[in-house]
Amino acid sequence: METQIKASLISLLAGIKRSDGQVIAAEMANLDEFLERGRAGLHPQLTHFLERRSYAKALMFLGGETDIPTGACGGGRK
Numbered sequence: 001m002e003t004q005i006k007a008s009l010i011s012l013l014a015g016i017k018r019s020d021g022q023v024i025a026a027e028m029a030n031l032d033e034f035l036e037r038g039r040a041g042l043h044p045q046l047t048h049f050l051e052r053r054s055y056a057k058a059l060m061f062l063g064g065e066t067d068i069p070t071g072a073c074g075g076g077r078k
Contacts, residue, residue: 001034001037001038001041001042002042002046002062004030004034005031005034005038005046005050005058005062006059006062006063008027008030008031008034009027009031009055009058009059009062010059011023011027012024012027012028012031012055013055013056013059015027028053031050031055034050035047035050035051043061045061046058046061046062049061052071054071057069057071
């Protein structure tokens, strides 16, 4: 499922850059569905990013980045 989430995140972020509302809406719905179906099996930090719609951070996490910036919630890598 992480591969599908990553592909959806890439498509979403590209849609945002192009201001393509149809792609944005479709990929956000896809990501919500992935989260709903896979919540129990996803890494807690990835779940956190998806719940809060921190999509760039979710993509960084899936890309193996280790220095994801802390957001307003004050969370860090666990």
